[in-house]
Amino acid sequence: MTENLMKNITFYRRFESDIVAGRKTITLRDKSDADYTTGDIVSVARYEDNQFFCHIKVNAVTPVSFHQLNQDHARQENMTLEQLKSTIAEIYPGIVELYMIEFMLCKA
């Protein structure tokens, strides 16, 4: 019998309030952190202390290059495009190939 293990993802603490309010509906990750499939229900915790704070449902996973990032991506991250690019550059210095994980909050 195969067990259906729930996947996990972490976000930096500073993004928790935007996620639980539904203001942040994508995250851009490197390949090692993008192993999600449409329909996955994912358990979300803070990166700093691994404290669970919600579940999300994955709506799509799409490759996107750093140079393609635009105002739509920024709006879905609840940031300006400048903030988004500098956040990505800080987390993943020099990265070109990203994966956009689109998600929606699962209401408890």
Ligand SMILES: CC(=O)Nc1ccn([C@H]2C[C@H](O)[C@@H](CO)O2)c(=O)n1
């Ligand atoms: C460990 C790790 O990389 N954790 C991450 C990576 C990204 N995020 C956030 C930051 C931005 O809002 C988007 C785009 O990368 O996702 C994060 O919270 N934690």
